[in-house]
Amino acid sequence: MDCESIRKIIAAYINHTALDNEIQQVEEHLCICQDCREYLSHFIDKKEEEKLLPSLKSQKSIPKSGWDIVTYVIIYLGIILTLVIVFLFIFKK
Ligand SMILES: [Zn+2]
Numbered sequence: 430m431d432c433e434s435i436r437k438i439i440a441a442y443i444n445h446t447a448l449d450n451e452i453q454q455v456e457e458h459l460c461i462c463q464d465c466r467e468y469l470s471h472f473i474d475k476k477e478e479e480k481l482l483p484s485l486k487s488q489k490s491i492p493k494s495g496w497d498i499v500t501y502v503i504i505y506l507g508i509i510l511t512l513v514i515v516f517l518f519i520f521k522k
Contacts, residue, residue, distance in 0.1 A: 435462070442469075
């Protein structure tokens with residue numbers, strides 16, 4: 430079977446709608462054809478990307494909360510510094 434026919438079946442193969450003999454043909458072809466293996470992995474990557482997209486979108490809120498943590502740390506350090514300066518001032522007296 431040539432690559433073009435195999436690639437038509439690969440779509441069905443990925444969606445688990447391929448027939449048993451088609452699966453066998455695809456798998457046999459993938460063993461001997463690097464190009465079609467790459468084609469399949471590219472196909473799967475794209476599908477996974479689509480699946481991951483919603484979680485990637487929700488991850489965009491992380492830098493915001495990360496920034497909040499930085500702000501809290503700066504404020505916390507500022508308070509400690511102020512206390513140290515006040516203590517030093519009292520100690521000098
Ligand atoms: Zn091929």
